Amino acid sequence: MSVHLPPFETLIDAHAAELHRFLVGCVGPIEAQDCLQETFMSALRAYPRLRHGDNLRAWLYTIAQRKATDAIRRVARRPTRDLDGVDPAAAPEHDASDDGLWRLVRDLPAKQRAAVTHRFVLDLAYAEIGVRMGITEEAARQNVSAGLRRLRREVTDDR
């Protein structure tokens, strides 16, 4: 008997809302839409080849974390000035509701960003953060505190 996987749509219904919050934390509301779709599309492509159906949620978060990292690299590569050196007027990367502090989170290294988002957007304990990131509880704790240290420096520098 091969592995039982639930119908794919049940993954969307069960996890989309929370994944969306995670992604908004990681990449902001505009990129999050795209990342969420890309997360589910990648998952759908690979789904029948999964060898076990344990912790599908952690699997989805690993994919989402990767999509978030890709999106942040993409945004970083995007030119912020056009050829004449004039700021392009209509290219907002973040909308007004996007808080300044969370913008700083997006500049953290990928693992710290994901860990801080798990901790403060989804309010997860370190053990669960570890499960979702495929790292130990201790490593999850370290990523969060390293991220916080860095954020504190940034916040102080801004003043």
Place this chain on the structure above:
Amino acid sequence: MTDDLERRLAGDAPRPTLDLDGLRSAIARRAEAEGLLDVAHATYDSPLGQLTIIVTPRGLLRLSYPGESIETQLDDLSDRISPRILAAPERTDGVRRELDEYFAGARQSFDVPIDWRLVRGFAGEVLRATARIPFGGVSTYRGVATDAGSPNAYRAAGNALGSNPIPIVVPCHRVLHAGGGLGGYTGGLDRKRFLLTLEGVLPGNDPGLAGV
């Protein structure tokens, strides 16, 4: 230890709202375009109640009456066909159109391809024989058993008809008892009577919906 920064992070954490229906249809659309929509399903409001239509790229796989849990069916199909299962009403448009025409009295046979993967062996032969009974005609359990190649296997034929995954389109309602009785029906005898009346086998201008 919680300091000011941590309080601000938690307090300012984004709480976005998600358009889940929009996401579902976007994924279904892209899955279809990439050939990843292995099993698509949708509901269909018929004169016999709300039916569930399940299709694959090969054709119509399941048509089920109310009362059969859709979750249980899809869970089963996840093992038997593919776990790439999504709600995708557009993919079932062809089947819906033909059902609309059939219930309106404007169609006598179905042209949608059928995916026979849920029936195997003798049961498959019985249902294929059943699919050849024309609109307005009837057969018997022994009749379809004979057409399926085993005249004596009429009990097995009855079982195959009782577990027909595609009622209405594979017209198991056209199989009656040799003595003239209606026999059984998965969807209940009222539905069998309705379909036979619609097809002019039983008398009555308006099939009526009493008891359905």
